Amino acid sequence: GAGVSQTPSNKVTEKGKYVELRCDPISGHTALYWYRQSLGQGPEFLIYFQGTGAADDSGLPNDRFFAVRPEGSVSTLKIQRTERGDSAVYLCASSAGTGGQETQYFGPGTRLLVL
C-alpha cells in the first residue's frame, strides 16, 4: 500500500509569508508526528497527534507554528510570518499506535526554503 506522503516536496517562500505543509499518513494509522530536520542535524520532534487531538505539542518552537488534524487523518503544519531560520526539511511520520512496539513510518519530507 501507499506510504506516508507529503506535499509539496519543495517550497520556496519569502520571509514573512505564511506556508502550509500537508501530510497524508498511512491509512488507518492513528498516530501522526511532525519533525523538523535542519542541515547536518537529526530530526527534531515538533508535535504528535493521537487521533484528532494534539497529544504533545511541546516541540513547537514558538506560536508561529501550528498544526491540525481535523478528521484524524490528513494533517497540516502551518507556519506564520516565516523566518529564514525556519528553512529545513519538515518530516511527517505515522504509526498504527504508540509505544515501543510501534514503528513510525516516515514520509519523504517537505524541503522549505525561506528567502
Added chain:
Amino acid sequence: AQRVTQPEKLLSVFKGAPVELKCNYSYSGSPELFWYVQYSRQRLQLLLRHISRESIKGFTADLNKGETSFHLKKPFAQEEDSAMYYCALETSGSRLTFGEGTQLTVNP
C-alpha cells in the same frame, strides 16, 4: 532532559571489515532505543529496535544500560550499507529524540 549522542559524523570502512556506529543516550526513564537508516534519495526508515533483539541486514545493537549505550554493529560491511544512520530514543508519548547521525561509507 533526554539526549542522544552519536560522536562520529563520518565513518569510512572497507567492504568486508567490521563496523561499529556509536550511540550514547541520556534519559532518566526506561529507554526504548532504535536505529533508523536513510539510504541515498530514500526516506528515513526503521532498521532495528532494541526491544525486538533482532538482527536486520546483519546489523545488531545491544542496549547497555550501565554505559548508556546502544552501539550498532555489523561483522562484515557491504557496499550497500553506505547510508546515514540515526540513533533514536523514544520518550513520553512516543516522541523520538534523534542523534545527529553518522554517515557510513563502505569502500570497495
